Amino acid sequence: MKNLVVLTGAGISAESGISTFRDSDGLWEQYRIEDVATPEAWIKNKALVTDFYNQRRKQLSEVKPNYGHIGLVELEKQFNISIITQNVDNLHERAGSKHIVHLHGELTKVRSEHYEELVYELPEDKYEVKIGDLCEKGYQLRPHIVWFGEAVPMMREAVGITQQADILVIIGTSLNVYPAAGLVHYVRPDVPVYLIDPKEVSVNRKNVHVIKKGASEGVKELIQRLNDVKK
Numbered sequence: 001m002k003n004l005v006v007l008t009g010a011g012i013s014a015e016s017g018i019s020t021f022r023d024s025d026g027l028w029e030q031y032r033i034e035d036v037a038t039p040e041a042w043i044k045n046k047a048l049v050t051d052f053y054n055q056r057r058k059q060l061s062e063v064k065p066n067y068g069h070i071g072l073v074e075l076e077k078q079f080n081i082s083i084i085t086q087n088v089d090n091l092h093e094r095a096g097s098k099h100i101v102h103l104h105g106e107l108t109k110v111r112s113e114h115y116e117e118l119v120y121e122l123p124e125d126k127y128e129v130k131i132g133d134l135c136e137k138g139y140q141l142r143p144h145i146v147w148f149g150e151a152v153p154m155m156r157e158a159v160g161i162t163q164q165a166d167i168l169v170i171i172g173t174s175l176n177v178y179p180a181a182g183l184v185h186y187v188r189p190d191v192p193v194y195l196i197d198p199k200e201v202s203v204n205r206k207n208v209h210v211i212k213k214g215a216s217e218g219v220k221e222l223i224q225r226l227n228d229v230k231k
């Protein structure tokens with residue numbers, strides 16, 4: 001089976017009801033990155049940052065995967081699929097995708113603010129973390145999120161996967177944030193790239209097949225196009 005690698009961003013979860021970051025109704029229109037998504041923000045106001053991610057978790061508990069996520073699971077019958085997501089939600093997991101790499105962390109996990117290897121999965125029904133919730137060594141629990149200015153530990157694995165791609169699919173990302181956006185340049189030059197996004201996204205590469213649609217419709221069309229190529 002061919003290796004199909006999918007890079008996803010906030011747009012794939014938009015139709016589930018999770019807002020993106022940089023669209024006009026996006027999260028970064030309502031909050032300043034430097035207040036809630038940097039190590040400095042954490043040091044300055046742990047309560048505010050904790051509350052921001054509690055809200056994200058609450059929202060996540062109220063939504064479900066859409067056909068964008070589900071269609072990618074259906075494609076597992078025909079391709080060896082790896083999903084590299086910038087999203088911190090768990091909608092790919094809940095749809096049933098098997099191989100998922102989270103580049104920017106996971107909302108459903110927390111970790112020690114001092115010992116980064118002490119990572120804990122939150123119980124399914126618990127989205128609220130409080131100041132005073134501690135790791136086993138007595139340090140405050142922080143979101144298991146890669147904030148701006150922090151290293152991206154899963155990048156090495158993501159690069160390895162991307163280098164093995166026979167087909168690359170990009171869904172719902174503005175490709176504004178590095179190093180994630182740079183993954184595109186690790187695919188072999190002959191590899192076809194499919195890009196699903198209702199807006200124009202610039203990818204500096206040849207052989208890009210643009211599907212200018214939302215994730216659900218876009219994944220439907222992708223499946224159709226991949227079947228046409230096979231015939």
Ligand code: OAD
Binds near residue numbers: 146
């Ligand atoms: P952005 O908000 O930058 O981009 C979202 C993309 O989704 C845009 O290109 C939209 O056009 C597209 N989009 C909107 N609705 C869509 C739909 N229904 N179907 C498909 N696409 C749609 O989000 P990301 O590129 O994911 O990091 O942002 C990257 C990172 O920046 C995030 O992981 C997050 C953020 O700051 C951290 O918080 C560390």
